[in-house]
Amino acid sequence: MSEQDRVRWDARYAASPSGPESGPPPVFASHVAEFPVAGAALDIACGQGAGSIWLAQHGLDVLGVDVSPVAIATARAWALQLGVADRCRFDVVDLDDGLPAGPPLDVILCHRFRDARLDRALVDRLAPGGLLAISVLSEVGGVPGPFRARPGELTASFADLEVIAAGEGDGEAWLVAKVANSQAS
Template identity: 50%
Template sequence: MAVADRERWDARHAAAGAAGAGPSPAPPDALRGREALLPAPGRALDVACGRGTVAVWLAARGFAVDAVDVSPVALDAARALADREGVGERVRWWAHDLDAGLPGAGPYDVVVCQRFRDPARYPDLAARLAPGGLLVVTVLSQVGEGPGQFRAPAGELRAAFGDLELLHHVERDGEASLVARAPLTSATRSSRR
């Protein structure tokens, strides 16, 4: 991502902070009403975490969270939210350009990517999942909205994550969301019996 993109996001997050009340913890959009799908607390990755609402929500549920965003301004707001909610020690914040790939290594029990679309990163998201791990993705979509530079064509998420067990998928009103689970390995299956 170019420096101009980071500066644009910094300005956007600074304006949001200046507009009033800070963010509140919240589940990822695709998981609302499906929170029971969350696995037992373990490790979570929040990609393009913005001001940290999802990362802090996961940390409050016992997950150790790695949260990544290009904007230092967003990460400052995220740290403040985590501290305010008493989970600051459960989240590791990374300022990182996602055009260079995903930082850190998995496996993660939950991987969330909300409002960031880069099909080149899709294999990285799936590769970071632990066996049985949950993937939660929401992107802008052409479905119900029409074409656009940052909008996914119909069926993109389903095709990209076809090797995972699909738990929820919807495309409408300019958004596409997917919740899927990584397959269990044979060793994991036998240990759960």
């Protein structure tokens, strides 16, 4: 990501700290029962950490990554304030360099971030039975753009996973899917 983009995201997060919060992204709220209550999770482009903190409160050990040092500092403070700092680690990561290295994961959460170059790495990083929850801006009910999914893109990109639920419309596409227990990661 360019330095200009990083500065833009830092400014955006500095202007909008609303206080400690957590919870699943609204698009996944009706699928909370699908999320495991133990294991390891990665929150991609975690912003100020609401999803990461929710996953930690749900019982997972979480690494949240974002390109913005401002967002990561806020996420760390909120995790501490909400009593889950021992279950949440936050790192500044430029995803243009790929996913951070690490062991297989039980959950990957990716809300409002799209880089199709990471699709294979996301699948490969999931443990058998691992869950991918991804939502992105979409051309369906929205306008075309470089960071918007085309119609059917998420289900096609993650076709080797077992789809639990998926949808697209109103400018958003989303998918909840898992690796078959017998499938190697």
